[in-house]
Amino acid sequence: DYALYNSKTSLRGRTTVYSAEHEARIRSERAIEAALQSADLASEFQVYFQPVVQLPERFVVGFEALARWDNPQLGRIAPDKFIPIAERAGLIHRLTLSLFEKAVEQIKALPGTLSLSFNLSAHDVTSAETVAALLEIIRRAATDPRQITFEITETSVIGSYEAAETCLQVLRNAGVKLALDDFGTGYSSLGYLHRLPIDCVKIDRSFVAGIKDPIASGVVTSIVNLCRSMKMQCVVEGVEESNQLELLEAMHCRLVQGYHFSAPLPFEDLLADARENGRVAGLPLSGTAGAS
Ligand code: C2E
Ligand code: MG
Ligand code: MG
Ligand code: MG
Numbered sequence: 390d391y392a393l394y395n396s397k398t399s400l401r402g403r404t405t406v407y408s409a410e411h412e413a414r415i416r417s418e419r420a421i422e423a424a425l426q427s428a429d430l431a432s433e434f435q436v437y438f439q440p441v442v443q444l445p446e447r448f449v450v451g452f453e454a455l456a457r458w459d460n461p462q463l464g465r466i467a468p469d470k471f472i473p474i475a476e477r478a479g480l481i482h483r484l485t486l487s488l489f490e491k492a493v494e495q496i497k498a499l500p501g502t503l504s505l506s507f508n509l510s511a512h513d514v515t516s517a518e519t520v521a522a523l524l525e526i527i528r529r530a531a532t533d534p535r536q537i538t539f540e541i542t543e544t545s546v547i548g549s550y551e552a553a554e555t556c557l558q559v560l561r562n563a564g565v566k567l568a569l570d571d572f573g574t575g576y577s578s579l580g581y582l583h584r585l586p587i588d589c590v591k592i593d594r595s596f597v598a599g600i601k602d603p604i605a606s607g608v609v610t611s612i613v614n615l616c617r618s619m620k621m622q623c624v625v626e627g628v629e630e631s632n633q634l635e636l637l638e639a640m641h642c643r644l645v646q647g648y649h650f651s652a653p654l655p656f657e658d659l660l661a662d663a664r665e666n667g668r669v670a671g672l673p674l675s676g677t678a679g680a681s
Contacts, residue, residue: 435459482516542571
């Protein structure tokens, strides 16, 4: 607890160092929270898009929306940092809806055969109100719900399984798809696979990073095969190198994402790219696109 670490009567010198770090982190989180409270969602937040690529053709079949925040005072803040703070501060509902609305508006300019994946937080998937508002955005945009996949993590449903299950079922009944993100990093992954109403599993990028190791590659192969037998889609995240891609192709892995193909890009860059190369229209991706 904060007051405890802040104690100057600590017996060990090391505690003081820890306390300084702890204080700095708390200060930074408070600054982020304050900036979030007063942020202009429309101008400070952007949605970037990273292609999802189908193998072996290397067609772009969809995009994952990833939030980017550039605050005038604090600069760019990563989603891993601001999403948990937005959750704690009770700001996630507004943020989620604003980001999703942006993503849906932008993706409308692309062929309807492309899918849009959007990350939801734990708070979103346990809130009937948020779920209803998400579906309303899809309806107003006249987007086919089957084009939308909501990504959730296992940890986001564990604490409040019943509330989450109801919300997920509502989404699914409306025709949207659900993906389990960062698969393999939670602790009862396999148990949740058949309990949750999901259509797709995204294998965490840590497995690809270690894919030369027989255990990591064994895990990927097993999950890919398990998904196939359960008739679920499977996306492998974090493909950065061509040798990783070769190994995944040998496993008959169908869907991949990663810097090897493209980093997440602002929508304008995606469109420019599509106009120049026709890539988004479903033509094969060539080589490595600039990662950032
Ligand atoms: P995620 O959904 O698992 O997204 C994948 C993350 O990996 C993204 O980080 C992406 O930029 C990064 N990535 C993609 N390809 C590669 C690769 O080849 N190598 C490496 N090292 N990284 C790669 P990002 O954009 O920083 O997002 C981090 C996390 O923040 C996301 O993880 C997601 O959980 C969360 N997030 C992002 N946008 C949103 C949002 O709009 N709403 C919510 N609730 N969460 C979001
Ligand atoms: Mg995701
Ligand atoms: Mg992930
Ligand atoms: Mg994640």
